[in-house]
Amino acid sequence: MTLIASFSVDTGDIEFGQALAGTETRIELTQFVPVGGQFIPYFWKERGGDRETFEQSVREHPAVADLVYLDGRVDAALYRIDWTDDVDGFLNALCDLDIIVEEASTNHGEKWSFRLRAFDQAGFTAFQHACSDHGINLDMRRMIHNPDAGGGRHDRALVGVTEKQREAIELALEQGYFEVPRQTTATELAEKMDISRQAFSRRLQRAEQTVFTNLLTDFGEQ
Numbered sequence: 151m152t153l154i155a156s157f158s159v160d161t162g163d164i165e166f167g168q169a170l171a172g173t174e175t176r177i178e179l180t181q182f183v184p185v186g187g188q189f190i191p192y193f194w195k196e197r198g199g200d201r202e203t204f205e206q207s208v209r210e211h212p213a214v215a216d217l218v219y220l221d222g223r224v225d226a227a228l229y230r231i232d233w234t235d236d237v238d239g240f241l242n243a244l245c246d247l248d249i250i251v252e253e254a255s256t257n258h259g260e261k262w263s264f265r266l267r268a269f270d271q272a273g274f275t276a277f278q279h280a281c282s283d284h285g286i287n288l289d290m291r292r293m294i295h296n297p298d299a300g301g302g303r304h305d306r307a308l309v310g311v312t313e314k315q316r317e318a319i320e321l322a323l324e325q326g327y328f329e330v331p332r333q334t335t336a337t338e339l340a341e342k343m344d345i346s347r348q349a350f351s352r353r354l355q356r357a358e359q360t361v362f363t364n365l366l367t368d369f370g371e372q
Contacts, residue, residue: 193231239284253324311357
């Protein structure tokens, strides 16, 4: 039974976060699966700021062996980063425990948001312990057991929620919109979905209303 966990980490707690902290633009790791204990280190950096200054600051970090600009698109640049043997326990734990990184990003360089998939609870618990041993605090947001299975209270809560509304509420959760203080804005989330801020807010509000109604109705029937 697989498990999906969403959480945030302070940039200062993870060495690779510190290595990429030379910009306030958005950075997003590509989805990857550890292969043979190797970290697949590709990331997108949003356009903005001085490219040469950012690249130099990354290359000068002691945990970075090499940084290569691979490609670009209108709004972002794709890089490959190679790490030294001194990379921190967070990346080592991902590789050693075969944790799949489904999403990982930072918007302003202060926190990283992650969505990971582990093969079972024991694997993710081992990952938590490894992070704790290295002084890395995981600010847990959500954990879903057996996410690909149907039925159950989770599915009943989403009855009546459209696919677009579900995308909006999941994105808001993953990007820290409901945290205090908020880690992102409705405008930024709307841009990620390529819709207006007003359209995003309507989707989110309707999704919230439906989920809360379903949960309260389900609770009242127990």
